[in-house]
Amino acid sequence: MHNDEGINGAGGSADGHPEDRSSAPHTVIEGRYELLEPIGSGGMGEVWKAHDRRLRRFVAVKGLLDRRATTADTQQAAMLRARREAEALAKIEHQNVVTVHDQIETADQVWIVMKLLEGQSLADLLSRDRVLGVPRAADIGLQMAQGLRAVHEASVLHRDVKPGNVLVRDGGQVVLVDFGIATFEGADRVTRYGGVIGTPAYLAPELFAPASPGPTPASDLWALGVTLYEMVEGRLPFGGGEVWEVQAGIQQSPDPVLRYAGPLGPVIQGLLATDPDSRLDVASAEAMLREVLAEPDLPTPVRPATPAPAPAPVPTVRSAPPASPPTPAEAVRVSGAPPSEAALPEPPPKAGGGDRGGFRGWKAAVVVVCAALLAGGGWFLSQSGSGDKPDDAAGERGGGAPEGGTEKAWEQWRSENERLTIGAKTDQPGLSFRDKAGVWSGFDIDIAHALAGKLGYDRDHVDFYPVTTGNRASKLANGDVDLVIASYSMTAEREKKDNISFVGPYYKAGSSLLVRKHSVKHDLNNAADVKTQRVQVCTARDSTYANRLQTEGYTTGKWQPDSYKECVDRLxxxxSAVYAVASDDVLLAGYANDDPKNLKLLPSGAGSEPYGVALPKGKPLLKSKVCSGLQEVLAGDEWSEMYMKDLSPLTGRKTPPSKPELRPCSGE
Known part of the structure; x- marks a missing residue:
């Protein structure tokens, strides 16, 4: 259980004050939630590990009111405000935001009941590793931005974005937690004991002004910028633990030096614009972070055989002893560059002649930084926990197999890669599913095992890594996975945009819609009904349907989630305003089959979605082996047997369809 500031901040007794509860009876809220033990050690509210007696599960329960900051005169207004906040938080459904299950109101407190999450905080991660590599930091930052987008679209402000309130789960999922001091956009400025609410080192400069209108989405994004800086630079951009110290740091040095940020430099600079009107908005930050993750020249992580001694700690850097990955200075030594600060690259010049608000030139700045840092090696840092696979054989990099031919090159590749990591989805019944015991099943999983066998990997040497429609390309780019087999539709546009190669198809799906079986407002029996009645349709962001729906005249929401499971939950x-989910027929059939009482699949429409095995570009040896391996799988009886086991129950076919024809695998 993550316990650094807890899942949602600090704990205390049921009346908000810490006390020894070892012999005291447990408080039970509304006869249902039994408060077991406080979580964390901060001071931003009451948060407890609790037991839900009705559903027999453990949850996190947090009180939204700091009763020490209210008086009898303000109590009623505070209760009303907390009630509204709880209702807004409960409506946020996003994989990068902690799930709120329930809202409970007692005589003098408003509680939110949240999912109890396992994992470590980003603060724990930084205490252990001190710095993160650019790809890892960009991935965490992107997921934080996606969570903030969902929060802000619900008109909620987090107000305490920092590493301690960011949970990094096994598998790489990032979750924003601790909404104990969240508020509405435009709400009255509220202070705690006369000070600004939040953690000083992460507070935006506009919040310090006496006439400040209070927090805005821009102030949450400033905190994201501070966190990104801290991840890659190993310290806070503006030193000090008190408000006045942070204020002085921002005023004296508003442009903190970026030594190791590489292509993240323009993103961090844009988020740390002191003028909130010139600061990057969340959409722009997401786009820039995606661009960083898609950068084809991101280096393979480098790790020294014997780490060099760590540099003397900076006062604002966490004091935990250094562990792998190496510190920035160590990475520079490994690359051959001298360890002195004078040898390190200077941060890129700001676009627009020094105007922090102009970011039209940010891509050019990224190119300049990449060129400089590739020469000096300043940000060639290992991704924590990534496994650090060595480079592929020379044939992968240089365009030709080593002496002895392709087989010798593959033997070398296999000897350097003892395990094969495959990205797959966890929530698509029949196609790709991971149960509570961690067991993977479905057609994609069986295809993955069969293909791995052709590559020389038995089942015990294959690892599955959870991916979503929104992050699978970045997981390939970051080196988190070797392949992705996750209902990935093969298109030339995707190969270019995601910088990937496809091998396949291994299956061809049709398109369809999933709707509620019983609706008091709409009778939906075919695609035309969904279109003419203008009901809201949900699909996964970055799917092939994301742009197609509007083009074809369907009504969609203003933003889409990262997975189809989130769409089905909304349905x-x-x-919810969602009345239909658009995706592939076989994918949606899995959800309908799992919940036939409430869901029905509409007749399939026109079109075909060919599923391919995705791998990074520039891997001709791996692509060649995947291509020949998949050809073997399709040539035998395995494919038909897998279809009948996994997909026949969903499609209703009594015999397998004709096998897909593998497209030629071009060289790279």
Whole structure:
């Protein structure tokens, strides 16, 4: 259980004050939630590990009111405000935001009941590793930005974005937690004991002004910028633990030096614009972070055989002893550059002649930084926990197999890569599913095992890594996975945009819509009904349907989630405006089959979605082996047997369809 500031901040007794509860009876809220033990050690509210007696599960329960900051005169207004906040938080459904299950109001407190999450905080991660490589930091930053986008679209402000309130789960999922001091955009400025609410080192400069209108989405994005800086630079951009110290740091040095940020430099600079009107908005930050993750020249992580001694700690850097990955200075030594600060590259010049608000030139700045840092090696840092696979054989990099031919090159590749990591989805019944015991199943999983066998990997040497429609390309780019087999539709546009190569198809799906079986407002029996009645359709962001729906005249929401499972959850929520989910027929059939009482699949429409095995570009040896391996799988009886086991129950076919024809695998 993550316990650095807890899942949602600090704990205390049921009346908000820490106390020894070892012999005291447990408080039970509304006869249902039994408060077991406080979580964390901060001071931003009451948060408890609790037991839900009705559903027999453990949850996190947090009180939204700091009763020490209210008086009898302000109590009623504070209760109303907390009630509204709880209702807004409960409506946020996003994989990068902690799930709120329930809202409870007692005589003098408003509680939110949240999912109890396992994992470590980003603060824990930084205490252990001190710095993160650019790809890892960009991935964490992107997921944080996606969570903030969902929060802000619900008109909620987090107000305490920092590493301690960011949970990094096994598998790489990032979750924003601790909404104990969240508020509405435009709400009255509220202070705690006369000070600004939040953690000083992460507070935006506009919040310090006496006439400040209070927090805005821009102030949450400033905190994201501070966190990104801290991840790659190993220290806070503006030193000090008190408000006045941070204020002085921002005023004296508003442009903190970026030594190791590489292509993240323009993103961090844009988020740390002191003028909130010139600061990057969340959409721009997401786009820039995606661009960083898609950068084809991101280096393979480098790790020294014997780490060099760590540099003397900076006062604002966490004091935990250094562990792998290496510190920035160590990475520079490994690359051959001298360790002195004078040898390190200077941060890129700001676009627009020094105007922090102009970012039209940020891509050019990235190119300049990449060129400089590739020469000096300043940000060639290992991704923590990534496994550090060596470079592929020379044939992968240089365009020709080593002496002895392709087989010798593959033997060398296999000897350097004892395990094969495959990205797959966790929430698509029949196609790709991971149960509570961690067991993977489905057609994609069986294809993955069969293909791995052709590559020389038995089942015990294959690892599955959770991916979503929104992050699978970045997981390939970061080196988190070797291949992705996750209902990835093969298109030339995707190969170019995601900088990947496809081998396949291994299956061809049709398109369809999933709707509620019983609706009091809409009778939906075919695609035309969905279109003419203008009901809201949900699909996964970055899917092939994301742009197609509007082009074809369907009604969509203003933003789409990262997974189809999130769409289905919204569809089943009677409070939601979503009445249909658009995706592939076989994918949606899995959800309908799992919940036939509430869901029905509409007849398939025109078109075909060919599923391919995705791998990074520039891997001709790996692509050649995957191509020949998949050809073997399709040539035998394995494919038909897998279809009948996994997909026949969903499609209703009594015999397997004709096998897809593998497209020629061009060289790279």
């Amino acid at each position: 089943l929520d009677e409070r």
